Amino acid sequence: MTTHYYLDWFYDKGFSEKLVNVLNEDITVRKSLVMISAETPDYKDELLNIDSAFERNWFNQANIFFDEYHLIDHRTQKEDAQRFIQNASVIFLCGGNPQHQKHLLTKNELSDLIKKSNAVVMGTSAGGMNMSNKYLDECTVYEGMALHYFSFEAHFDHDNKALIEERFPLSDTMDIYVAADQDGAVRVKDNKIDIIGNVYIISNSKIQKLVETL
Numbered sequence: 001m002t003t004h005y006y007l008d009w010f011y012d013k014g015f016s017e018k019l020v021n022v023l024n025e026d027i028t029v030r031k032s033l034v035m036i037s038a039e040t041p042d043y044k045d046e047l048l049n050i051d052s053a054f055e056r057n058w059f060n061q062a063n064i065f066f067d068e069y070h071l072i073d074h075r076t077q078k079e080d081a082q083r084f085i086q087n088a089s090v091i092f093l094c095g096g097n098p099q100h101q102k103h104l105l106t107k108n109e110l111s112d113l114i115k116k117s118n119a120v121v122m123g124t125s126a127g128g129m130n131m132s133n134k135y136l137d138e139c140t141v142y143e144g145m146a147l148h149y150f151s152f153e154a155h156f157d158h159d160n161k162a163l164i165e166e167r168f169p170l171s172d173t174m175d176i177y178v179a180a181d182q183d184g185a186v187r188v189k190d191n192k193i194d195i196i197g198n199v200y201i202i203s204n205s206k207i208q209k210l211v212e213t214l
Helices: 017-026 056-061 078-086 098-107 111-116 126-131 161-166
Strands: 003-007 032-038 068-072 090-096 120-124 134-137 140-143 151-153 176-179 185-189 192-196 199-203 206-209
Touching: 003 017, 003 126, 003 176, 017 185, 017 192, 032 056, 032 078, 032 098, 032 126, 068 078, 078 111, 090 098, 090 126, 098 111, 098 126, 098 134, 098 140, 120 126, 126 134, 126 151, 134 151, 176 185
Parallel strands: 003 120, 032 068, 032 090, 090 120, 151 176
Antiparallel strands: 003 185, 134 140, 176 199, 185 192, 199 206
16 A cells, blocks of 8 residues: 655645645554655755754644654765665655755665655655656756656646646646645545645646545
């Protein structure tokens, strides 16, 4: 059984009530939360730690707590990073710079371990992009981990016609899920796709709003 979440960026308000209810059903083991940074190394090192990770507060606000917390960033040794992933209850790919996060995944050889993991895998913004099969970033198509055969983007302006049309070529090869209004989420559980909040799909050069299923 695999459970994967592709999330919008929730800012200070945290996870929506609907999302919290579903997470409480899915996250039954709460031994270890492992977060994978997407912040570039030019941030001051003291600012990069699990306690100050913006996304960790979303779990705190939802009263979802773990016995252990680990952050994988540019300072983490490969052996430690792999051990954290192998022992994780939840793997959370953070938001930030998708290419920096992709570099961390590649350098530490984490992608295959994440694909094989029984942990709940979650990604917000850059993290959701890197979970995708492919994604568009600054007009360039990049390969993701391909947890599923679609693309994902967060905090998407669904009224921006030019932005949408830029994605048409990719949408002719795979569906693109775009979350909007800071509350969208896509859950894929055993290959069944569920929609929470405001999510649109761009497919075959057309965009339409999806109906919530949870």
